[in-house]
Amino acid sequence: MATELTKPEKFFQKRFGMNEPAFEQILGAALERKADYADLYFEYRNAESLALEESMVNHTSKSVSQGVGVRVCAEDRTGYAYSDEVTVDRMRIAAEAARAIADTRTREIAPVQVGTAVRRHNLYELDSTPLEIPVEERAKLLYEIDKIARAYDPRIKNVMASFIAEQKLVMIVTSEGKIAADTQPLCRLNVSVIAEEGTERQMGSFGGGGRVEWRYFLEGEKWRDYAKEAARQAIVNLAAVDAPAGESIVVLAPGWPGILLHEAIGHGLEGDFNRKGTSAFAGKIGQRVASEFCTVVDDGTIASRRGSLNVDDEGTPTSRTVLIEKGILRGYMQDRMNAKLMKMEATGNGRRESFAHAPMPRMTNTFMLAGEHDPKDIIKSVPKGLYAVSFGGGQVDITNGKFVFSASEAYLIENGEVTKPVKGATLIGNGPDVLTRVTMVGNDLELDSGIGTCGKDGQSVPVGVGMPTIRIDGITVGGTSS
């Protein structure tokens, strides 16, 4: 592996001539007015994608992005400016634009001295990245997936598969003198299929990935499972009946349904909304927000996961933060600025989509710890309800706490048995209330397969979710059938 990937600092120095005197000069300019803090975020990103449809890998693309963001903070004000030209002149212009949020300084301050390297985790050092695998080899896997998915059932009429890989080099330099740099690989393999029977058509999809090497997909033939899973879901849905409408007991399968935690409580526990008092969870630390069975954490330190980071996008090492402990609200996810204003610790949750965005508190991998129930007993305990296995997207209104997420595979539970598949089920609930209705938690914690992307304020970042099987007594299911 080239040194520039193991030492991203060297890469930025070599490529753009970025060195300590340059940092000190720009950060000095950024702090010329009465600001508390300034930082620089350098990014260089390479990405490639291959896509198959109609049994052809007919779409390939690649991209190179580069840029630098200059941030200036003064109390709760943020000035941000960025440029995709990484030169000292452009950065000086950016620093002048960003510092406009601060008042004129009356006293001189000590010059900025840069040089302390931040200790970072080592969660995803790869021998080689999927970008180094020949395009032909990557394409070959997509052709295999096409075959497997079509072979699953003759009703599978179309298969779309894609493989996206990126390598992002980042470096954060702060006015406190710290330098943090990281090389962040990320990839994702996705399969979607269309099944057709008579006039009925349904889609199924599955995928996975993370900060992993190519061989991750080959080990245990994960790619084969993805193809079969997508096909299975589409075929199941061909027989689906309309979802019931109204309040119901809902059992959520383990893994990806953890998106419930992400939407229902995760966003509401991000520091910015709580500092501003705009979250339905504001001021509730120490209070009961879930049943005693629920312990929820956000953990950016799990090796190789899609939501993990060695350091966050402000240079703070990521951590494991207990959000809810046995039902009691314990903590928020914080970036640097919100932590400081709330007199709390930064938790390594300051993230951004790219150099074109200022960081804010975001989730990493958010999941509920395992409980004691056998998942079979959880389903058996339900006389009438819904068993939701997989979900499409979800959304939340932070302020009133209402959230929704849409099931892409769900079944009726009748007399303790999983019966007919249902389609078009959307679950809607109230964040501060939904986890108080959790009456059983399974012993089968699973993390998702590595497909999640979270959007907030126009910025997308990769995240992970996870959950054991849980039973929720009373959540509204939006369907059409009475």
Add this chain to the structure above:
Amino acid sequence: MAELDLNLAEWALGVAKKHGATAAEVLLVSGESLSAGVRLGEVEKLKSSRERRLGLRIFSGQSSATSSTAEIEPDSLQDFIKSTVDLAKLTAPDPWSGLPDAALHPHSFPELDLEDNQHRIIAAPRALELARSAEKAALQSDPRIKNSEGAEFDSGTYRVIFANSQGFAGEYAGTSYHLGIAPIAQDESGMQTGYWYTSNRMFEKLDDPAMVGRKAAERALRKLGARKIKTTRVPIVFDPQMAAGLVHSLAGAASGPTLYRGASYLVGKLGQKVASANVTLVDDARMVGGPGSKPFDGEGLATNRKNLVENGELKTYLLDSYSARKLKLSPTGNASRSVGSPPGVSTTNFYLAPGSHTPEEIIGSVKQGLYLTELIGFGINMVTGDYSRGAGGIWIENGELTYPVQEVTIAGNLKDMFSSIEMIGNDLVWRSSTVSPTIKIAEMTIAGA
């Protein structure tokens, strides 16, 4: 760094050809923007940006690859163009791929008035002042407006240059201005956000900031005390914002890529009835000053005005050249192109043609039903048309708006929903590139308690 202009585009096309490309497209996109945010009267953020990217689509016979880069230096570009040609060669030949028919490229472009050259980027002090006055009006309008997510004023300029190896070259530029505010209302029942905005290509055509602020406050206040209702089937009146989202879904289902993949409920419905007879949906790329206007599409074909749905009948699909070839139809001038991806399909200025009813008449016609003002979640299955989303609004009782409703879902199927649009309002306002007047859908399922 090289200047982004037609010369650079022509140079890149030449380099591609030299490395063995049989055809190519170059897209150069650049822009600047400034956004200014205030919260509770104080400056919260200022963001200034400058971006330039070069995008390529390279063909080697029937094989193609797309790429984009921000490294716009001749040396690194040479290598980058060559690597894209190499990638194209590794891609499977696709019998439907290729540039559009050269005879379809226009030779002249309409004047669409997309640029406010008098104002361009609004400097920070003025931008902050505009955001401040919107927020101030919201905060002062009612004592229950106690907090705010802030107000933001953005201005931006962009320039698009596009050229291909069969002689097409064109460029256009535009400006945009946006002022949005999200105040928070609070009483013993809890907190609610309201959001309102004004947006235009011309700075002076923006709505009065104070009016925008008051409207946002009203929208937050009217949600206070919202309750869940019992599961029921009733008429739903979509306010103009919610209706715009709904008509946008139909356009998505009518676009080429979803159709040839079999991923749309409108497969095979061309020429058939897909909505009630009062529904006409228009896509008009040539509206002077329109938020979605452009002189040529993402493949260099002429844009146009057409009815997607006319009196309930699906008149055309929305197609780029690739999906048109696959479906054995002609491209419709709706190719969209972002710098890093191959062409897709999008609407331009898209709207539901207004009817004759005032919104009050529409609400007045409902004995019991929901006036829908909010939707959350992504519960639309394009393949089947199944629709199930989180909803909020105001309960209608005997033709009058009564109490606010929340934590319910509305569900149906797009096919049935469009076929049961009973009334269409006369209140069409161009707030964004997809707009609709108020509409009434005969009946949908509300799931609640």
